[in-house]
Amino acid sequence: MQLKNQLLGLTLSLLTIGCVDFNSLGDAKLPDYQAEFAVPLVNSRLTIADILDVNQTIGSLEVGADNTLQLIYRGDVLKRQSNEILEQFQSSFPPFIPVFSKDLRLPLNLLNGLELDQLIFKAGGFTYYLENENDQGLQIDFEFSSLIHEDGTPLQFSLNLDAYTGTGAKPFATNQSEPIDLTAYRLVPEDNEIVLKYSAQSSEGEALNASNFVIGLNDLDFSYIEGYLGQLEIPGGRDTVNIDFFENYTNGEIYFDEPQVSFFIDNSFGVPTRALVKEFFVETLSGAQLPVMSPLIDAGVDFPFPTLDQIGQIAKGEVLVNNSNSNIDTLLSANPIRVIYDVDALINPEADSDIAGFVTDSSFFDVQMEVRLPLLGRAEGFRATDTLSFDLGNTGNINSAEFKIITENELGVDVGLQVYFLDDQKNPIDSLFLENSAIIKGATVDDSGVPIASESVTTFVDFDQSRVEKVEDAPFMVLEARFSTETNAQQSVRIQNTQGVTIRIGAILGLSND
Amino acid sequence: MQKFLLHICCLMLLTLPLQAQQDIGIHFMQGVWQSNITNPASMPSHKFVLALPGFYNQTRIDNFNINDVIRKDDQGNTLIDLDNVLDKMDVENIIRQQVDIPTVSLGVKINQLFLQIGHSFHVNGYLDYPKKLAQVAWQGNAQFIGETIDIGPDVLAQAYNSFFVGVAGEIAPGVVIGGRFKVLSGTADLSTQRRSLQLTTDTEIYQTQLDADFVVNSTGVINFEGFNRNTGVDFNDSNINFDRLISSNYGLAFDLGVQARFGDWTFAASALDIGSITWREDAKKLSLEGNFEFQGLDILKDVLLDSVSTISLVDTLETQYNVVETSASYTTDLPAKYYFSATIQATDTWRIGGLAYVEQYREKFQTTVGLSANVQLFDFLSAGAIYSFTESESFRLGANTAIRLGPVQLIAATDNLITAFQVQESNSANFRLGLNLLLGKVNRGIDPDKIENQDDFFRN
Numbered sequence: 007m008q009l010k011n012q013l014l015g016l017t018l019s020l021l022t023i024g025c026v027d028f029n030s031l032g033d034a035k036l037p038d039y040q041a042e043f044a045v046p047l048v049n050s051r052l053t054i055a056d057i058l059d060v061n062q063t064i065g066s067l068e069v070g071a072d073n074t075l076q077l078i079y080r081g082d083v084l085k086r087q088s089n090e091i092l093e094q095f096q097s098s099f100p101p102f103i104p105v106f107s108k109d110l111r112l113p114l115n116l117l118n119g120l121e122l123d124q125l126i127f128k129a130g131g132f133t134y135y136l137e138n139e140n141d142q143g144l145q146i147d148f149e150f151s152s153l154i155h156e157d158g159t160p161l162q163f164s165l166n167l168d169a170y171t172g173t174g175a176k177p178f179a180t181n182q183s184e185p186i187d188l189t190a191y192r193l194v195p196e197d198n199e200i201v202l203k204y205s206a207q208s209s210e211g212e213a214l215n216a217s218n219f220v221i222g223l224n225d226l227d228f229s230y231i232e233g234y235l236g237q238l239e240i241p242g243g244r245d246t247v248n249i250d251f252f253e254n255y256t257n258g259e260i261y262f263d264e265p266q267v268s269f270f271i272d273n274s275f276g277v278p279t280r281a282l283v284k285e286f287f288v289e290t291l292s293g294a295q296l297p298v299m300s301p302l303i304d305a306g307v308d309f310p311f312p313t314l315d316q317i318g319q320i321a322k323g324e325v326l327v328n329n330s331n332s333n334i335d336t337l338l339s340a341n342p343i344r345v346i347y348d349v350d351a352l353i354n355p356e357a358d359s360d361i362a363g364f365v366t367d368s369s370f371f372d373v374q375m376e377v378r379l380p381l382l383g384r385a386e387g388f389r390a391t392d393t394l395s396f397d398l399g400n401t402g403n404i405n406s407a408e409f410k411i412i413t414e415n416e417l418g419v420d421v422g423l424q425v426y427f428l429d430d431q432k433n434p435i436d437s438l439f440l441e442n443s444a445i446i447k448g449a450t451v452d453d454s455g456v457p458i459a460s461e462s463v464t465t466f467v468d469f470d471q472s473r474v475e476k477v478e479d480a481p482f483m484v485l486e487a488r489f490s491t492e493t494n495a496q497q498s499v500r501i502q503n504t505q506g507v508t509i510r511i512g513a514i515l516g517l518s519n520d
Numbered sequence: 521m522q523k524f525l526l527h528i529c530c531l532m533l534l535t536l537p538l539q540a541q542q543d544i545g546i547h548f549m550q551g552v553w554q555s556n557i558t559n560p561a562s563m564p565s566h567k568f569v570l571a572l573p574g575f576y577n578q579t580r581i582d583n584f585n586i587n588d589v590i591r592k593d594d595q596g597n598t599l600i601d602l603d604n605v606l607d608k609m610d611v612e613n614i615i616r617q618q619v620d621i622p623t624v625s626l627g628v629k630i631n632q633l634f635l636q637i638g639h640s641f642h643v644n645g646y647l648d649y650p651k652k653l654a655q656v657a658w659q660g661n662a663q664f665i666g667e668t669i670d671i672g673p674d675v676l677a678q679a680y681n682s683f684f685v686g687v688a689g690e691i692a693p694g695v696v697i698g699g700r701f702k703v704l705s706g707t708a709d710l711s712t713q714r715r716s717l718q719l720t721t722d723t724e725i726y727q728t729q730l731d732a733d734f735v736v737n738s739t740g741v742i743n744f745e746g747f748n749r750n751t752g753v754d755f756n757d758s759n760i761n762f763d764r765l766i767s768s769n770y771g772l773a774f775d776l777g778v779q780a781r782f783g784d785w786t787f788a789a790s791a792l793d794i795g796s797i798t799w800r801e802d803a804k805k806l807s808l809e810g811n812f813e814f815q816g817l818d819i820l821k822d823v824l825l826d827s828v829s830t831i832s833l834v835d836t837l838e839t840q841y842n843v844v845e846t847s848a849s850y851t852t853d854l855p856a857k858y859y860f861s862a863t864i865q866a867t868d869t870w871r872i873g874g875l876a877y878v879e880q881y882r883e884k885f886q887t888t889v890g891l892s893a894n895v896q897l898f899d900f901l902s903a904g905a906i907y908s909f910t911e912s913e914s915f916r917l918g919a920n921t922a923i924r925l926g927p928v929q930l931i932a933a934t935d936n937l938i939t940a941f942q943v944q945e946s947n948s949a950n951f952r953l954g955l956n957l958l959l960g961k962v963n964r965g966i967d968p969d970k971i972e973n974q975d976d977f978f979r980n
Contacts, residue, residue, distance in 0.1 A: 510816060
């Protein structure tokens with residue numbers, strides 16, 4: 007019975023189980039959360055083309071024959087169309103020519119001593135006016151021998167004038183309201199003289215004269231002029247080629263081994279033309295203006311031009327100014343920021359009238375200058391900076407970070423990187439690296455300046471909570487890159503389009519509750 | 521992340537007080553209607569039984585208990601000590617939750633047969649998670665730099681209604697077989713179909729690689745709208761109830777049992793919940809498959825262009841993982857259970873028994889063995905104790921009782937009695953409560969299994 011009573015007690019106890027006080031569990035809190043997450047942040051490979059391209063707003067990048075990258079800056083030196091010149095010739099034609107002789111040979115005294123061999127009209131009209139003051143009717147036969155139709159016949163016309171009665175208006179003839187279209191004609195002077203003839207006869211065959219006889223060449227437009235065009239100077243004006251490579255430059259020196267300036271000439275004028283360099287100098291970052299000195303500059307640059315059997319073709323020429331014929335290497339090694347020039351063009355510079363040239367209505371010349379900076383050279387403490395807006399965003403619960411930075415440099419250039427974090431007044435409040443150490447060592451180069459193998463460097467950067475908080479609020483950051491070729495001493499290094507810098511950044515981020 | 525962990529912790533802690541373990545003590549409560557749940561061949565001691573709403577809960581959290589989870593700091597504040605929990609965890613860990621709510625059932629003896637009909641609602645929860653998943657969530661992945669770890673959890677959570685009919689009868693002298701046929705109507709499910717998530721953190725700059733073959737099926741639980749800060753994964757637990765008895769997520773299952781008596785010895789075996797549910801209603805499959813590598817952001821050129829104002833690693837990571845959602849019906853098996861027992865009638869009032877219980881979740885089997893002693897103290901009161909052992913736990917002592925007041929019978933059982941008094945030391949719990957209305961007992965005070973002529977028993 008005692009056992010039964012004990013079991014009964016146990017049974018009653020069973021019915022009351024589950025009444026444990028768990029109130030404290032409701033108030034339980036998680037302890038300080040201290041997790042560390044390892045995450046990859048950045049994995050970028052930048053070729054030198056990427057780096058330069060994103061900063062080039064004016065120039066361009068080209069790859070040279072040996073894959074060497076070249077910075078290219080171009081500008082127009084001189085560009086002219088033939089219409090500017092042809093208009094001058096058109097305006098030099100007299101509007102009316104008096105026909106004071108039945109066999110007229112009229113010298114052409116046109117612009118700048120123009121000695122015309124041939125002129126083809128694209129548009130224009132021929133007009134005449136003549137009177138009869140004779141008391142007999144006239145039979146007029148006119149021939150403009152120098153004005154030849156495309157079918158080979160000279161411009162001709164015949165007309166009759168009534169006899170003058172002695173009173174009232176004299177009988178006259180004119181085509182002013184309906185000029186003869188000159189579109190199909192060309193003017194072919196004889197010894198720079200235009201030749202025209204006419205005859206006037208009475209009905210009885212008596213030779214008489216017309217009076218007040220004038221002809222006019224109106225609304226002329228030419229498609230072709232051939233001959234000695236005279237000496238004509240065409241002003242080019244001052245212009246500039248900006249070099250923005252040094253836009254973010256802070257200090258230091260960079261030396262380009264083989265800089266060059268080229269003039270590219272396209273010319274379809276069939277006349278000798280020379281570029282007259284009035285100004286040509288390089289302005290450096292320091293504000294100095296250093297003149298380019300070269301015999302080429304002094305002598306002027308003669309344009310190639312098409313000959314009479316090359317009408318319609320474009321003659322091309324290139325004039326190279328480099329370290330063999332100028333002081334350009336010195337100038338472009340001195341941190342140039344722009345090239346300034348003023349170049350005019352002189353047609354028939356030697357004024358040799360024996361040289362017959364031509365101009366068509368589509369002739370032009372175009373002179374362009376190109377500054378080419380091959381990325382082959384040396385750098386000493388060359389430093390560039392760029393200020394960027396920065397918003398790290400809410401870092402959430404990140405209270406520490408250990409960055410692991412792996413850089414792999416395929417360039418022969420040592421690159422020192424630093425990031426400064428700025429406050430809203432742009433005062434520095436922290437930096438990524440505590441020391442300005444060059445963390446991307448340059449690759450060793452061979453004798454031609456080409457890197458032999460890439461260099462890899464691993465760097466660890468610790469950010470404790472106080473640094474994280476500072477950086478979190480920074481609205482700006484300054485990227486600073488320092489370049490030098492210290493690793494390769496005085497050996498010039500060659501930057502090729504395939505070279506680049508790989509930057510990989512991972513971080514172990516410490517997270518906590520708040 | 522920490523809020524998520526807090527929710528998980530609270531969920532785990534709040535389930536522990538429910539007190540439960542494997543439902544083995546009830547198996548030996550002979551003549552009690554609820555023992556029929558463990559073996560459909562087990563008959564009650566009354567001709568008519570009406571079971572009123574009851575409750576059964578089973579919770580098991582492997583490898584740690586409440587004492588491992590909470591601690592007091594120097595100021596006396598209660599803290600959840602997840603670091604300690606992680607120390608206690610094994611390579612693989614299981615959280616098991618089962619809630620059964622038998623709403624109503626009726627058992628009637630008609631001639632030689634005992635018939636039953638009823639309804640119950642079930643919630644099964646099973647989470648098999650690697651320790652490394654918890655470590656990554658709470659401590660981060662930095663500790664696994666240079667390693668490949670598997671963090672894929674195996675999840676099965678389902679809620680369903682069960683409508684059943686059953687019959688038991690003696691097929692030979694002393695040999696009773698019983699069966700129960702169930703029509704299932706699912707209300708919600710969340711289950712992994714494949715669980716492989718291999719996470720590698722590289723040593724170089726900690727590049728991560730997730731080799732994923734992870735597929736989750738969901739019906740009425742998950743709303744997935746992509747990984748981003750405004751949407752994400754919404755868990756909807758509104759379907760985990762039995763308000764809606766009938767759905768198009770139907771399935772079939774059956775229970776089978778046999779009981780054989782040889783003199784004072786009774787041997788029993790049963791297989792329960794052999795069946796499955798096919799989920800069709802708003803069923804969706806969320807797949808994360810493939811090799812997802814994150815090497816870091818390729819942003820330096822954009823930085824140089826000053827076109828990057830905010831660098832968002834999280835946004836990038838969110839777009840890395842491409843979860844594909846498709847609509848497709850699927851089938852999940854019920855966790856099957858198997859009982860094997862032997863009992864001897866030692867005296868008129870004492871019965872001694874032994875049991876092996878096997879539960880199958882997915883491909884994993886959990887085995888419990890136990891010894892029981894039951895006594896009929898009074899005509900209205902019986903009591904029992906069971907001593908059991910499960911692979912992942914130490915020995916436990918359970919107790920059970922049935923009290924009858926007139927036609928009303930109240931039963932209570934637990935398989936981990938010590939936990940009732942030292943809940944903070946326990947990592948498992950179960951508890952069953954039942955209320956029955958009994959009519960027509962054949963032979964007051966005599967166990968029907970001891971009736972030599974069973975035919976007479978069933979005729980009474």
